[in-house]
Amino acid sequence: MKRRTLLSAAAALPFAGLACKRLHKFPFGGELLGTSMEMGHFVRDGALPQPESYEPIGVIIVGGGVAGLSTARHFEGVGFHNYLLLELESEVGGTSRSGRNGVSAYPLAAHYVPAPTKELTNLVKLLDEAGVIEGYDSAGEPIFAEQYLVRSPDERIFFHGQWWEGLYLHAGESPEEARQYSAFFKEIDYWTLWRDAKGRKAFTLPRSKGSDDPEVRALDSLSFKAWLDARGFTSERLLWLLDYAVRDDFGSRLETTSAWAGIFYFAARKQGPGEESRPMLTWPEGNGFLIHHMQKVCGDRIRTGHAVTRLEPQPDGTVRIMAWNIRENRPVGFLAQRAVFAGPVQMAGRVIPALQKARGKTFFEAFPATPWLVANLTLRSRPSEHGFPVAWDNVIRQSNGLGYVVATHQSLRDHGPTVWTYYHALAGPDPKADWLKLAAMDWRACAELVVNDLKRAHPDIESQIARLDVMRWGHAMIRPRPGLLWSSELALSREPFLGVHFAHSDLSGLALFEEAQDHGIRAAEEVLDRISLPFAPASERRSGGFPGAASLK
């Protein structure tokens, strides 16, 4: 730890102390989980013994989140198996990881994907493989299996002492508030219909397929708040809904979110004006369902518990990789034809010293990420409540948290024990300070925060909790601040660096499954193009045969 960060950690301590001043004994236990912070420090300090030898291999994928697994799955799909995926944690999945106990499986973070239209081919293919798609309609649009679409009711909000259906409270709305609500969605309709000269939509998933027209890009130069102000949106209800939306999807506030990202959230999920947003696909274990599927496809080419400490790209395009096998406590080395770095951009700077040097410090500072606290509460039975019945997503209006998702909602278990996943994005203006604050909190402080928030809607919640596990995410989501999404840094981050290719949702500036998958597949294709060029044309390779692969084994 540097001196400065240590000092700010010390400054954050009173906050943690405050949270546990009331020494309340909880009638339940739990664990404080987190990403492997110690190994993270190893990686940063680089003070580990060198490996004795470097095993030659086709490709090394660094990082087993959605991006890295998508690269690996793409390799498998074209019959290329000469690769290894190295993952720091004991499980792959990154922020899509999940847990399971005697009551239910549950997400540790990401918990849904919007049901894709046929244009989102990669995601449609993955969902089809995983058994989520039952067939296709006459227009070629996928038909999703009922049990994977979010079961109704999907959302409710706690306000004025009771629960209400939906996230926007229409009850008690003034005529002006109603006008602003529909005016906002008219603005969204404009962008849903908008096409550039090439016929591309302004906002689409993945964003790489959307328009780069100056009219669209201009939206990135101001904050969502400034955009709303300019259009006279003052309705407190509407602004709350929009602020909630960006906190939930981007971990930022109206003031710290690019207007481009804010509009993207609403417009990219509609097919036409006035239409409902795309339905959601979800599973009790959240996106862990898709992770398990991708993991299965990759078989034994995944190495968990491997902390990559150094990537040294060689002038000939090969890459020397040093890693630490945590279980066996020994260094391992690889000499790869190519490497795919599928971790956060800031992390790339730490493990690729040459990249740090080449791109400079300011480049990496352009990628701030929001820390998150995610807690899983195992409940003995359902707590008492008033108003609209329990939904999938349950949001408390007067709270900084994002509410909770019921893991058993999708498994149809409506009585008795359940698991709730509580989300809290630390969306303050300074993510680094927020992370130090969160990192300094012990289990009790985290549990107090969670329980006190939930007590607003469920006064007897404490007596129902059997267990409360807390997950702290340092880098949960890249923050799409104004200016990032069309910045030179973001464009540069996608460019390969010698033999190292990059894949991560950071590279889109939006922490979305579709973006991570898009980059994972793009990186896989880039790598396959380079290493197989002398052996086979691309068309042959994509059809499944991959003659070049043999020579690399």
Place this chain on the structure above:
Amino acid sequence: MDEVEATASLPAVEGAPLNASLLFISVFLIAACGLIYELVAGTLASYLLGDSVLQFSTVIGVYLSAMGLGSYLSKFINRGLAQRFVDLELAVALVGGFSAPILFMAFAHTHAFRPTLYGIVAAVGTLVGLEIPILMRILKDQVRFKDLVAQVLTLDYIGALAASLLFPLLLMPKLGLVRTSLLFGMLNAAVGLWSTFLLKSQMGDLFMVRLRCAVILVMLGLGLAGAHKFTLTMEEEVFSDEIVYAKDSPYQRIVMTRGRGSFQLFLNGNLQFSSADEYRYHEALVHPPFALNPSAKRVLVCGGGDGLAVREILKHTNVERVVLVDLDPAMTDMAANMPLMRELNGSALADPRVKVVNADAMMWIADDRSESPFDVAIVDFPDPNAYALGKLYTTRFYKLLKQRLAPGATISVQSTSPLMARQSFWCINATMEAAGFKTRPYHLAVPSFSVWGYILASQQPFEIPHQTLPDLRFLSNDAMAAMFAFPKDMDRVPTEINRLDNQVLVHLYTREWKRWS
């Protein structure tokens, strides 16, 4: 009171002078208590057994004759009258105070309601019969005999008047039977405790006696605090008939009411059946799928924890196994054990062919691997008035159910009222069709409910059934055919399909039934 002053001025013959005026207040109170127990027993017997004239006559008869017995027995009590009087109060407090909860429990859980009823009435009557003679003997040396008789009997009758007015006007509406009986039990015990002060000079170990009083007061007080387990007074105002059984299970509130010669079962306030016409409902639910599939051996019942559908199923002699999947063990236990329910369902759940599974039916049909495919399935869930019930009427549910059926299997589904909730009814039909079933909707009148609807379905096309078992109460071959004709005001309307991700049925159902409430 002039008389009181007069009596107080008389010289005491034995021990310290007693405060006779205060003891006369006891007479008033114990008289009121005695009558309350009698009224509680008579009312309770009328609710539970019907025929209030018979119940009140027999209760009063037994009670008065027991009082006579008590008065006679008083002559065998010779020593320690004050001590005996306190003991007597405590005994009345216990037996009378707990009489209503004991009788409710005896009704719900034993076959011996009548013996318990008359046993309690006789015991309370005997004890109450002992009270006045003993009290008079305590006072006989304090007050002139003619005054004593006049005062005691006056207060005895005034107490009875007070009780007889309080009971119907205040106690029953505000407290209900259980709380009333417990409260008056406490009053009796309080009189006992108070008497230890009034009769101090004539008593021995005051500490032990007072301790006994305190213990009994606390017992009755705890009973009063827990009285909501038997009935809720609020609820008694909601239901048109008297509540004879109520229980909160983790899943729902089960309430049984009794009145007008029948009894009714409510889940979360929604009527499930009335014993007066449930045969119509259950015959129509069960026999049509058997009419299409008379050799069916394996039957699945989803919901239907009251065992009444199983009673009809077991009339088909080919049936070898019935699996009943109902969420709530409290419901199936009640159907298996409560005498009243067993009488109605013919002890169907005790039949060796029947297996009861307590599980969410949707999760069970998805997860169970132990049962082979079924030839007939009877789907008898509560109406879809909540999302947790709406899921049991979705394409997903019917598709899962399909996977548990043998080739040629037939099913029937209770589908709310096609008259009161026409769109809901046809929504269920459309949903079953979307899940791949061929359907034949039908209906009949169930007076307690309304016109009621069901869907008969199979995976293969089929004709309307024409034959059913002989000796049913409602269904005949002609009645069977008639059920499948829909008059214009109940005929098919286009609807959406109910899916897990839209739950349109819950919205439709709530909207349609709101018009009738």
